[in-house]
Amino acid sequence: MNDVAIQSESRASAGDVLSSHWTLLPLAEVEALVARIYGLSGSVTRLSSERDETFKFVAATDDAYVLKIANPVEDPASLAFQDGALMHLEATAPDVPVPRLIPTLQGVCGHDLPVAGGAIRKVRLLSYLDGDLLYRLPASSARNHDLGRVLAVLGRGLAGFQGRPPAGKLLWDISHTLDLADLVGHVGGERQPFVRGVLDAFAREIPPVAGSLPHQIIHNDFNPYNILVDATSPLEIAGIIDFGDMVFAPRVNDLAVALAYHLATDDWQDLAGAILRGYSTVTRLEADEVHVLPVLIKARVAMSIIISEWRAASRPDNKDYILRNHHAAWQGLQRLSGLSASDLERFVSSNCEG
Structure with a gap:
């Protein structure tokens, strides 16, 4: 699961599954x-x-x-x-x-x-799916190309699924990014202006086109902790796990989630570009999806920062686990903020043309 999967009260009608405690079975x-x-x-x-x-x-x-x-x-x-x-x-x-x-x-x-x-x-x-968790392996553009392909194959498989998630909102749903506005006060001072800027951009760019984006059930948590790599073929994806954050949402949101975890290194454009190219071999993005994807990626990174800092404050006993992706998210947001909106859209478009 992502940094920490967290549900709003309306989605977790029986209580917050992460705040409850229970006796471990022998x-x-x-x-x-x-x-x-x-x-x-x-x-x-x-x-x-x-x-x-x-x-x-x-x-x-x-x-x-x-x-x-x-x-x-x-x-x-x-x-x-x-x-x-x-x-x-x-x-x-x-x-x-x-x-x-x-x-x-x-x-x-x-x-x-x-x-x-x-x-x-x-x-x-x-x-049991055998393999190495992706987060434990050095980054690879070749593997990321297969990662993008597998994400698109998963998306095609889920496109025909008629089930619907329980009523209520999942805070780890990019569609509800603006619901996090009240939590921004928990974010450290240096990061707050960046996070607020992302929420402002989301409010401007996403609502006008959201209804025109292709929607379906998506995995919504395609991060390196949930991806297995074939130990005998280390450039191939061997498994996808943890379906606990699935939502009905724009399909491009799944791609935004995946890309958000490959931004923290100097070669992030090679790594992210490989995911886009691999995805495009199976599913071609529509024009509106290309346009909003940079904002959605930023939104996912900002969500990671907001939610993890909020949860760490309320769960100090589990702070290390909650913040395990925080540094990478902050680096990623800084890197994305160094490019203009038009530069980011050109980056997405150029890697989806092949």
Whole structure:
């Protein structure tokens, strides 16, 4: 997931899934749970996660899986939406490298686990995608070309998905960038003028054309922590994980999210240009998408700064995790701010022509 996925109160009707606390299940209890629900014996290893309990489960057959046990206040409709997207991709776009849901012994895609207080935690088992997380690898223009291609392939696969996210707004949705205006006061003084400038540009440029942009369900979190690279072919993308931030939005927003994570180095134009060229081999951007993409990229970077500084102030116990992408986001915003709007649009257009 992105720096920190955060929901507004209207989207998380049962409470903020990131602010709630729950008792971690003992590993032995988790292993017994998998055996009872899925008929699989094996061992689990806990993986880091802020939103739920996540484990790698290795069965006695040596097959590996990812086990997710949801936060007690997680919206069941949100999980059903994610499951629907994964099942849609499996049925209609099987070449898209995403996890597959494993059915329970009852043939369903998950299990409701009652816990103390009458709450329910959703248990889901997914296939394990092997590979190296992209953020751990040195940057590569060749790999970024494949990254852009895979993002476009994923977008095409999701375009036919008719599911809709739960009611309410996800703050990590670029479409709702202006909702963050009240949080800008949490941003450090040096960064505030840059962030406010982005919100002003968004207010000028996006509303007039938003309705004309192609809309669909998008992944909305295509960042290097959610992308796996093939260890044997290190220039190829092997997997896409974490569908917890999906929204119905302009499809170009997904490209803006992806590009926002490749701006922090001196060769950012080579890296970002490669993503655009790879994306364009599958999906050609419309003129309005080319025009708004620079503003959307800036908006995503500004969101990262605003939300992470706000969350770090309210969750000092998890500050290091929350701010892990903050420095790169600030560098990226400074680099983008060094170019005029027309220069940025020409950069996007020139890399989408091929």
